[in-house]
Amino acid sequence: MKAPIRVEVNGKVENETVEAATPLVDFLRHRLGLTGAHVGCRSASCGACTVLLEDRVVKSCCVLAAEADGCSVRTVENGPDNGLDDVQQAFVDCQGMQCGFCTPGMVVSVRALLDRNPNPTRDQARHAIAGNLCRCTGYTNILNAIDTVAQRRRNSLMD
Template identity: 45%
Template sequence: MQMTINGQLKDLTVKDNMLLIEVIRDQLQLTGTHNGCDTTQCGCCTVLMDQQAVKSCTILARQAEGASIQTIEGLAGEHLHPVQEAFSQEHGLQCGYCTPGMIMSTVYLLQRFPQPTDEQIKEGLAGNICRCTGYVNIIAAVKSAAKKIQEVRV
C-alpha cells in the first residue's frame, strides 16, 4: 500500500491487522509518535491524517491507504512550528511523553478555532492525557501558539 508521510510518498508492505502506529514507529522509525496505552485513552499517539487529528493506535494501517499523514517529525520546517515553540516557552511539558500528541492535537484545534476559548481548548485536548503538568501550562501554551500563528498571518 501507499501513503504519504510528512510529504513523502511511501510504498509499504503491511499485514491486515497492523495498526497505523506500528507502521509509523516500527517500519518508518518515526518514534516521536508515542505509544502510551494502545487502547485509545492517552492520545500520545495522535497524528494528523488528511489534516484531521487521529489516534494512530486506533486506526488500521490499511485505513490510511492513500492518505497524507503528518507526524511530529513533519511539523517543523527550518524553525520550530509555533505550537512547538509555545509549548517550549510556556513550559507546557515536563517528561514530554504526552507532548507529541498534545502538539498534534493543538495544531488540529487551532486549524478549527484560531482563537480558542478555554472551553474549546479543554474540549480539543480532552483525548490527550498528561500525567505531569496539571494542564495549566498546556492551556497557556495553546493560547500563546494561537497568538503566534495570528501574528505570522497579519
C-alpha cells in the same frame, strides 16, 4: 496476510507492504522511523499516539496501517526541517513541553485545533486536548501555550 499501501506521510509518499493487523502507530514508528507518536495504552485512551489522518485527529494505535492506504498522515515530525514550529516554540516558552510521552500527541492536537479555529476559547482548547492525557504535570501551561500561539499569529497578521 499482507497488503500493499500507499500513504503520504508528512508530505512524502511511502509505498509499503504491511501485515493486515499492523496498527498505524507501529508502522510509523518501526517501518518509517517516526518515533514521535508514542505507544501508551493501545486502547484509544491516552492520546500518546495522536496523529492526523486526512487532517483529522486520530489515535494511531487504533487505526490499521492498511486503513491509511490512499490517505495523508501528519505526525509531530511534520514541522520545519530545522528547529521548532510556532506551536512547539510556545510549548517551550510556556513550560508546556512536558514528558516525551504526552507532549508529541498534545502538539499534534493543538496544531489541528489552531488550523480549524485560530482563536479558540479556553473551553474549546480544553476540549481539543481532552483526548491527550497527562497523569503527572497538568494542563495549565499547555492551555497557556495555545493562547500564546493564537496571540502570536494574530500579531503577525497585523505586522
